[in-house]
Amino acid sequence: MAIDFTFPEHIETLRSRVAEFMNDVVRPLEAQADAENWERARWIEAIISGRAAAKQADLWLPHMPTEWGGLGLGHLEMAAVSAEAGKTRMGPFMLNAQAPDEGNMHTLLHWGTPDQHARYLQPLCDGYARSCFAMTEPEVAGSDPTLIRTAAYQDGEEWVINGHKWFTSGASGAKFAILIARTEDNPDLPQAANSAFIIDLPSEGWNNLRDIQTMSGGHNHCEIVIEDLRVHDRQMLGGRGQGHLLGQARLGPARLAHCMRWVGQAEVALDMMVSRSLERYSHGSFLAEKQGVQWMIADSTVELYQAKLMVLHAAYKIDAKMDFTSEVSMAKHFVANMLNRVIDRSIQVHGALGYSTDTPLAGMATQARWARFADGADEVHQMRIAQRTIAAFTDTGSTKRATGGLPL
Numbered sequence: 001m002a003i004d005f006t007f008p009e010h011i012e013t014l015r016s017r018v019a020e021f022m023n024d025v026v027r028p029l030e031a032q033a034d035a036e037n038w039e040r041a042r043w044i045e046a047i048i049s050g051r052a053a054a055k056q057a058d059l060w061l062p063h064m065p066t067e068w069g070g071l072g073l074g075h076l077e078m079a080a081v082s083a084e085a086g087k088t089r090m091g092p093f094m095l096n097a098q099a100p101d102e103g104n105m106h107t108l109l110h111w112g113t114p115d116q117h118a119r120y121l122q123p124l125c126d127g128y129a130r131s132c133f134a135m136t137e138p139e140v141a142g143s144d145p146t147l148i149r150t151a152a153y154q155d156g157e158e159w160v161i162n163g164h165k166w167f168t169s170g171a172s173g174a175k176f177a178i179l180i181a182r183t184e185d186n187p188d189l190p191q192a193a194n195s196a197f198i199i200d201l202p203s204e205g206w207n208n209l210r211d212i213q214t215m216s217g218g219h220n221h222c223e224i225v226i227e228d229l230r231v232h233d234r235q236m237l238g239g240r241g242q243g244h245l246l247g248q249a250r251l252g253p254a255r256l257a258h259c260m261r262w263v264g265q266a267e268v269a270l271d272m273m274v275s276r277s278l279e280r281y282s283h284g285s286f287l288a289e290k291q292g293v294q295w296m297i298a299d300s301t302v303e304l305y306q307a308k309l310m311v312l313h314a315a316y317k318i319d320a321k322m323d324f325t326s327e328v329s330m331a332k333h334f335v336a337n338m339l340n341r342v343i344d345r346s347i348q349v350h351g352a353l354g355y356s357t358d359t360p361l362a363g364m365a366t367q368a369r370w371a372r373f374a375d376g377a378d379e380v381h382q383m384r385i386a387q388r389t390i391a392a393f394t395d396t397g398s399t400k401r402a403t404g405g406l407p408l
C-alpha cells in the first residue's frame with residue numbers, strides 16, 4: 001500500500017520545533033504588543049529580534065531551497081510548518097514565509113534572470129527587503145485579469161507605465177513591487193496582454209496614496225497611482241505577454257500556502273470552542289453537554305478534517321509535479337469557507353465574549369472574511385471546478401478525474 005498519512009520523523013520534529021518557537025517567542029511578543037498597544041516602530045524592533053531568533057532556531061525561510069539560505073522544504077512539508085505558524089498572527093512573518101513575499105520569492109526564483117536574482121531575490125531571502133505584488137485595480141474586476149487597465153508602452157530601452165492599483169499588500173516600506181501591466185494591444189489570446197515588471201521602491205511616478213482602512217483596520221493594503229513611471233527593459237520579469245502565466249504560476253502554490261495557515265487558524269478557533277464549552281455552565285450542564293453545541297463542535301471537526309486532507313493532497317500533487325490546478329482550487333474554496341464557519345461557530349459558543357475584542361476571535365473573523373474572495377473569489381473557483389467536472393464527464397463519460405483523481 002502506497003498511501004501513508006504520517007509525516008516522516010524529521011518533519012514531526014520540525015513541526016514540534018515550530019510550535020515551540022511560536023509558544024516561546026511569537027505568542028509572548030503578540031501578547032505584549034496587545035497589552036501595550038504597540039506603534040509601528042516597536043513592532044519593527046520586535047520583528048527584527050523575532051527574525052534573529054528564527055535564524056538561531058534554524059527555522060528561517062522554510063520554503064526556499066538551501067542554496068538561497070532556506071530549509072528547502074517541499075509543499076507537503078510546508079503544510080506542517082505553515083499550519084503551526086498560522087496559529088499566530090506574526091509567526092509566518094518571523095520565519096520570513098509570509099504573503100506576499102513567499103509567493104514573490106517563488107516567482108522570482110522561477111522567472112527571474114541571474115541579475116534579478118542577485119538584486120531582488122537575495123535581499124528578500126536574507127530578510128533585508130520586503131516586496132509587494134500589484135495586480136488588482138479599483139476600476140475593473142480583479143477576478144478577471146484580462147481587464148487590467150494599467151498600461152506600459154515602450155520608449156527606447158525603457159517602459160513608461162500609467163495606471164491605478166489597490167490592495168497592494170505590504171506596499172508601504174517594500175523595497176520593490178512586482179507589477180502587472182498591459183503591454184500588448186492585440187494579443188493572440190486575451191490572457192496574453194499583460195507583462196510583469198519589477199519596480200524599485202520608492203520610484204518617481206509610483207505614488208502611494210493611502211493605506212486602505214478595512215473592516216479589520218489598516219494592514220498596509222495600499223492604493224497606488226502610477227504616473228509616467230519609467231523602468232528599464234531589464235526590469236521585465238518573464239517575457240512579454242507572460243504576466244498572466246506568471247500570475248497563475250504564482251497564485252497556485254500561494255493559494256495553498258494561505259490554506260495551510262487557515263487550517264492553523266481554524267484549529268485555534270475549534271480549540272477555543274471546545275475549551276469554552278467545557279467551562280461555561282447553563283441550564284443544568286456545561287455547554288459541552290448540550291446537543292446544539294455538540295453539533296457545532298462536530299460540524300467544525302468534520303470540516304477541519306476535510307480541509308486537512310484536501311490541503312495535504314493538493315500539496316502532494318504539487319510536490320509530485322502532477323497537475324494541481326483543480327485540487328488547489330477546490331482546497332482554496334473549501335478551506336476559506338470552512339475557516340469562516342468554524343470561527344463563526346466559535347464566536348457563537350463564546351457568546352458576548354466572542355463578540356468582544358477580549359479574545360482573538362473578532363480579529364480572526366474579520367481577517368477570515370477576505371479569504372472567500374481574495375486570490376480567487378468563491379464563485380470563480382466554483383465556475384472553474386464545474387467546468388473541469390463537465391469536461392471530465394464529456395471526455396471520459398465519468399466525473400472521476402475531477403474529484404481529485406483519487407483511486408476511489
Ligand SMILES: Cc1cc2nc3c(=O)[nH]c(=O)nc-3n(C[C@H](O)[C@H](O)[C@H](O)COP(=O)(O)OP(=O)(O)OC[C@H]3O[C@@H](n4cnc5c(N)ncnc54)[C@H](O)[C@@H]3O)c2cc1C
Nearest residue numbers: 133134135136141142143167168169370373374375377379
Ligand atoms: C486583504 C486583501 C489583500 C489583498 N492583497 C492583494 C495584493 O497584494 N495584490 C493584489 O494585486 N491584490 C490583492 N488583493 C485583491 C484581491 O486579489 C481581489 O480582491 C480579488 O482578486 C477579487 O477582485 P475584486 O476585489 O476586484 O472583486 P471582483 O472581481 O469585482 O469580484 C467581486 C465579486 O463578484 C463575484 N464575481 C466576480 N467574477 C465572477 C464570476 N466570473 N462569476 C461569478 N461571480 C463573480 C464574486 O462574488 C466576487 O467576490 C487583496 C485583497 C484583500 C481583501
